[in-house]
Amino acid sequence: MGVSRAWIGCVAFVVLLAIPLLACARSEPAGRSGAGRGEPLRIVATTGMVADLVREIAGERAEVRQLMGAGVDPHMYKPTRGDVAQLTAADAVFYNGLLLEGKMTETFERLRAGGKPVVAITSAISARSLLKEQAEGETSGDGDAGEAETDPHVWMDPALWATAVGPVRDALVALDPASKAAFESRASAYAAKLKELDGYAERVLNGVPERSRVLVTAHDAFGYFGRRYGYQVEGIQGISTESEAGVKDIQRLVDLLVERKITSVFVESSVSDRNVSALIAGARAKGHSVSIGGTLFSDAMGQQGTYEGTYVGMIDHNVTTIARSLGGEAAAPAGGMQGKLQGGKK
Numbered sequence: 001m002g003v004s005r006a007w008i009g010c011v012a013f014v015v016l017l018a019i020p021l022l023a024c025a026r027s028e029p030a031g032r033s034g035a036g037r038g039e040p041l042r043i044v045a046t047t048g049m050v051a052d053l054v055r056e057i058a059g060e061r062a063e064v065r066q067l068m069g070a071g072v073d074p075h076m077y078k079p080t081r082g083d084v085a086q087l088t089a090a091d092a093v094f095y096n097g098l099l100l101e102g103k104m105t106e107t108f109e110r111l112r113a114g115g116k117p118v119v120a121i122t123s124a125i126s127a128r129s130l131l132k133e134q135a136e137g138e139t140s141g142d143g144d145a146g147e148a149e150t151d152p153h154v155w156m157d158p159a160l161w162a163t164a165v166g167p168v169r170d171a172l173v174a175l176d177p178a179s180k181a182a183f184e185s186r187a188s189a190y191a192a193k194l195k196e197l198d199g200y201a202e203r204v205l206n207g208v209p210e211r212s213r214v215l216v217t218a219h220d221a222f223g224y225f226g227r228r229y230g231y232q233v234e235g236i237q238g239i240s241t242e243s244e245a246g247v248k249d250i251q252r253l254v255d256l257l258v259e260r261k262i263t264s265v266f267v268e269s270s271v272s273d274r275n276v277s278a279l280i281a282g283a284r285a286k287g288h289s290v291s292i293g294g295t296l297f298s299d300a301m302g303q304q305g306t307y308e309g310t311y312v313g314m315i316d317h318n319v320t321t322i323a324r325s326l327g328g329e330a331a332a333p334a335g336g337m338q339g340k341l342q343g344g345k346k
């Protein structure tokens, strides 16, 4: 809280300062006040995953604010007045896109119309690489029922997420051309780190017996994960938390758990576990015991300042937790890829 107040205060200060500077600012690129004077770029990002990616590539050249903290659901997030002030004052805005931030579309359009760089970091992903989900008839809200929706949860596949590195790097270079070499070298170092993460994930997830490679979670955030690592994934809710899980869905999933003898299902840090509890109760009624295998980070990362509050830590936590809960303990160390996880707590 204190931090964001300070930021808004700082914004107001900069705006006041800018008025007498307008005349001499004409010779500089419009709206790129941070660059070229040695001051860090002021970036606002939506989710923690987007903010983390920009931080990794920008390094000290940018001060990155994220609007959505740990446990916040991006599908339902509406920008506050404070957010709009931050967005308006930023040199550039980075967001996931693919309608993940479905309630911010108008805000992005307004900012763009005002001439601000507003970057959807998933823009370089080809349509062929994206998953579609047919919207269910009972989907609520203003979505067009029956139309295929694009699954926005691309960060769940580190190899796919790596395709966002290029657009972020290029947008930063456009904002601050003098730092091009630094952005490029940080971008390739980070891409290598993502490759290492992908390799670790593949190794530990392959340690789970094939018949147990079924991931049941609160909502459909793990489609790209399933495709990448060969897991059947079942979300109780659809790809947006806006839709409600129907009773039929729960019954179908109970049958699946019983049939495949799956004993672990997962809750998510940013989604209510009400439906998961209903699923466990439904299985119990059929004489099949299921427990919660752990809390996964789906649409939000862990607390800022912790390992799980970084993208690499988030995915490390998820794949290690999934592998260990589904029978892959031998291949997945409790401390994860780098021994940094908090002991595989459940």
Ligand SMILES: [Zn+2]
Pocket: 075, 153, 219, 220, 221, 239, 240, 241, 298, 299
């Ligand atoms: Zn989601």
